[in-house]
Amino acid sequence: MWVEATIAMRFLRQGRAQTTLILLGIAVGVAVVVFVTAIIGGLQDNLIDRTLGTQSHIRVEAPRDVNLVAPAPAGTLQLVLEDPRPQALRPIDNWLEVQDVLDGLPGITAVSPVVSGPAFGRRGQALESVALVGIDLERYLRVIALDESMVEGRLEVGSGNAVIGRQLATDLGLRLGGKLRLEAGDGRDAVVNVAGIFELGVRELDSRYVYVDLKQAQSLLALPGGVTVIDVTVEDLFSADAMAARVAGLTGLQAEGWMQTNAQLMNALTSQRMSTNMISFFVAVSVALAIASVLAVSVTQRTREIGILRAMGTRRAQMLRVFLVQGAVLGLAGSAIGALAGLGLVWMFNNLGPGLFDVPLPPSLVPAAMALATVAGVVSAMVPASRASRMDPVEAIRG
Amino acid sequence: MAEQEEVLRAEGLRKSYNVGQPNEVEVLHGIDMRLDRADFAALVGPSGSGKSTLLNLIGLLDSPSGGELYLRGQPTREMDDEARTALRGRHIGFVFQFHHLIGAFSALENVLMPWMVANGRPTPEITDVARGLLADVGLEKLSDRRPDQLSGGQQQRVAIARALVTRPSLLLADEPTGNLDTKTAAEIFELLRRFNEQFGCAVLVVTHDPRLSETCDRTITLVDGEIVSDESHPRSRQSR
Numbered sequence: 202m203w204v205e206a207t208i209a210m211r212f213l214r215q216g217r218a219q220t221t222l223i224l225l226g227i228a229v230g231v232a233v234v235v236f237v238t239a240i241i242g243g244l245q246d247n248l249i250d251r252t253l254g255t256q257s258h259i260r261v262e263a264p265r266d267v268n269l270v271a272p273a274p275a276g277t278l279q280l281v282l283e284d285p286r287p288q289a290l291r292p293i294d295n296w297l298e299v300q301d302v303l304d305g306l307p308g309i310t311a312v313s314p315v316v317s318g319p320a321f322g323r324r325g326q327a328l329e330s331v332a333l334v335g336i337d338l339e340r341y342l343r344v345i346a347l348d349e350s351m352v353e354g355r356l357e358v359g360s361g362n363a364v365i366g367r368q369l370a371t372d373l374g375l376r377l378g379g380k381l382r383l384e385a386g387d388g389r390d391a392v393v394n395v396a397g398i399f400e401l402g403v404r405e406l407d408s409r410y411v412y413v414d415l416k417q418a419q420s421l422l423a424l425p426g427g428v429t430v431i432d433v434t435v436e437d438l439f440s441a442d443a444m445a446a447r448v449a450g451l452t453g454l455q456a457e458g459w460m461q462t463n464a465q466l467m468n469a470l471t472s473q474r475m476s477t478n479m480i481s482f483f484v485a486v487s488v489a490l491a492i493a494s495v496l497a498v499s500v501t502q503r504t505r506e507i508g509i510l511r512a513m514g515t516r517r518a519q520m521l522r523v524f525l526v527q528g529a530v531l532g533l534a535g536s537a538i539g540a541l542a543g544l545g546l547v548w549m550f551n552n553l554g555p556g557l558f559d560v561p562l563p564p565s566l567v568p569a570a571m572a573l574a575t576v577a578g579v580v581s582a583m584v585p586a587s588r589a590s591r592m593d594p595v596e597a598i599r600g
Numbered sequence: 601m602a603e604q605e606e607v608l609r610a611e612g613l614r615k616s617y618n619v620g621q622p623n624e625v626e627v628l629h630g631i632d633m634r635l636d637r638a639d640f641a642a643l644v645g646p647s648g649s650g651k652s653t654l655l656n657l658i659g660l661l662d663s664p665s666g667g668e669l670y671l672r673g674q675p676t677r678e679m680d681d682e683a684r685t686a687l688r689g690r691h692i693g694f695v696f697q698f699h700h701l702i703g704a705f706s707a708l709e710n711v712l713m714p715w716m717v718a719n720g721r722p723t724p725e726i727t728d729v730a731r732g733l734l735a736d737v738g739l740e741k742l743s744d745r746r747p748d749q750l751s752g753g754q755q756q757r758v759a760i761a762r763a764l765v766t767r768p769s770l771l772l773a774d775e776p777t778g779n780l781d782t783k784t785a786a787e788i789f790e791l792l793r794r795f796n797e798q799f800g801c802a803v804l805v806v807t808h809d810p811r812l813s814e815t816c817d818r819t820i821t822l823v824d825g826e827i828v829s830d831e832s833h834p835r836s837r838q839s840r
Contacts, residue, residue: 203720211704509700512661513714513762514689516682594661598696 205519208510209526216499220531223495227535227574228542230484234570235543240550241477243560245470249438252463255401257313257344257432258441261299261448261456263291290318292427299452303433306451308444311343311434316415318422318429320385322365324373331369332409333383335418335428344432347399347412353377354397359414363393366407367400383411385421393417485573489581492531496524496585507589508597517590524586525579532578536571543570607672607769607802608635608658614666615653627653628825630667635804637769640796642813643806645822651806652774654822658804659772660688672769689718693763693801695792697775701747701755701762708734708743711761718766726765733761737791753784760791764799771795773805777812789815 213220266286273279293299296314303312316335321328338358342348347364348356354377356364363381375381375395384390393413400407419425433456435444441458449456460467500507507520544567547560613631618624627650635641645651656662657669660676663684669676671691676684693714701710711730712722722730734743737757739750747755756776763771773792777785789805789812796803807813814833821829 204716207716208702208704211702215704505698505700506702509694509696509702510713510717511685512659512688512694513717514685514766515717516685519717595656598661598700 202522205522206526208523209530212499212503212523213527213530216502219495219499223491223531224535224538226491227488227531227578228539230488231536231539231570231574232542232546234481234484234573235540235566236546236550237480238477238566238570239543239547239560239562241473242563242566243558245473246561247558248466248470251402252466253438253459254350255345255403255406256459256462258435258438258459259433259445259448259456260462261293261303261431261433261452261454262429263293264453264455266291290422290424290429292316292424292429293431293454296428296431299431299454302451303431303448306448308436308440309433310436311340311432313337313340313344313432314415314428315341315430315432316418316422316424316428318385318418318424320383320411320421322369322373322411323382323384324375324379327373329369329372330409331365331383331411333385333418333421334410334412335415335422336412337415341432344434347401350399350401352398352400354395356399357396358412359417361392361394361417362396362414364397364399364412365395366410367398368404368408369411370395370398372408381411383413383421385423387423389421389423391417391421481570481573485577488532488535488574489577492528492578493581493584495531496527496582497588499527500524500585500589503589504592504597507592508594508599511592511594512598520592521586521590524589525582528578528580528582528586529575530578532575533571535578536574539574540567540570543567605637606634606670607637607639609633609670610658610667611670612667613654613657613664613669615650615657615662616665619665626665626825628657628664631825631827633820633827633830635770635802637800637802638796639802639804639818640793640816641802641804641818641820642816643804643820643822644808644810644813649822650825651822655772655774655804655806658770659692659694660684686718689714690766691769693766693768693771695756695759695763695771695773695776697778701758703747706744706746707739707750707758710747710758711765713762714766730761730765733764734758736794737761753780753787756780756784756788757791760788760795764795764801767799768801771801771803773803775806775808777807777809785809785812 266288268283268286270281270283300312300314303309314337318333320331320333322331336358352367358364365375365381373381377395377398379395380392381395382390382392419427433448435441442460445456445458445461511520544562547562550560610631610633613628614626615628616624616626631654643651643655657664660671664677671687676687679687702713705713708730711733712726715726716722731740731743734740737760739754739757742750742754750758771792777788780788792803792805795801805816813819818830818832820827
């Protein structure tokens, strides 16, 4: 292999202008792949982060109320016209046991019981509809990093304390230490002290969410000792749907993964990934075509040299390898330059760009792009290389 | 005697082109010949007589349509490309009219090339051999030059050194001086002659130049694909 590699390298070096141009071409292609893949990956991570920053991976709820219709006797055609049942706030039966089961399931990293229901927030004459969320703070923080979104005060629920969204605070003119009256209907109300203000960055949540202690929410929503939702975090983000199905099977409850809840987002992510793959594919094709054409020209230019090498005992397989190595070297070197350029672009985007989101660089991206270009190089060198190896020395020497 | 050791023997060697087609043409019609280690032979004949075709057959660059060719006693007609290539690399050296050095390598590397394609990275021993050959052809000071930095005559000397680096038993030269002036041509012939004696390597030279063919020990004349005469004139050797 030494002699093939040596001849290949010398051939490349001798055709310096050609080699430089093709290397630049490959480098540009690979830089585009690295940069676009990193950007799309960063964008996707960012979207998922934002989406999951405010919701759990799996949401477990009590099964929905449905009409129970007795099956018709065999041989009878039954036409049913039914009104869907209203979905009253229902607690999850035996939620403590369910929580224990979920705590013990492998692949699940956090379980948080939540009581959630509608209420009004009143201050003076101002009235806002709010979503009352009763939480076990310690567990809830393992699902949603609410502490990272605090903008004022302390994250403290219980003992009559509540944490509310920035927008709600503005709407009701509340400041830290202010009093907020919560009315849940049927004469159930309570006055809570605003201990902290958060900003999740989602207007709907910032204008409606009121976090209180589990017990307080239970009593306000008339669900003593009950919870309405169990939020679950899983180890592998993308296994959420499968895990949700498993949880539903195990508990008989309704469980929905975040991918199901955010089908549109998933659709967008899939489309993005497809477009990235398409870009990579077409870049690989153009890299391959460029290498193939340069080597085809080289084989033609070097016909006599190939003939003389064959005459002096170079075997067909060796001749083949001389050109395959050239393809591989072009692919590898070009993609190394391209990967560096791509990294430079990512750095520029992160440090000098608009700063919309941070583009992380997956550690496998550069090796994968280089492997892609190298394989493309070898594959594309096949045709010219096999032409070189099949050359009849007599014909080749004659030119 | 070593000098009479057979290097090559052709028996009824034929070559046809376009076999099985209406325009089939036979270029060589049954060549019988033998070359010994000591032979310094010229292959002459008018254009189109089949000299180059015969040289290609003898050099295992092409395969005959009929007959048999023995290289060092080994029949070669049934060999596959791989075996022929290996045999060619080991036993035959070539010098062509247009020297055909590999432009990307220095003179020394060009000389080493036949050894390298067979054995890989050159050893200090073979590098010394190659340097010695370059010194023999008077180019020891130019061993690092690229072919395009050498004159035509110098390039042909490098090509001769290259043909000899594997110590072949047969050196085939196709119009090796066709592209050179008379003085340089005579020097090249002188070199071939010297190596023939020094290394005991049979030399077969295709040439159009009667002055050069007369300096050979033997002249094989080919006309219309047949050997019409095969004359030995060893006196030329002594008269030198």
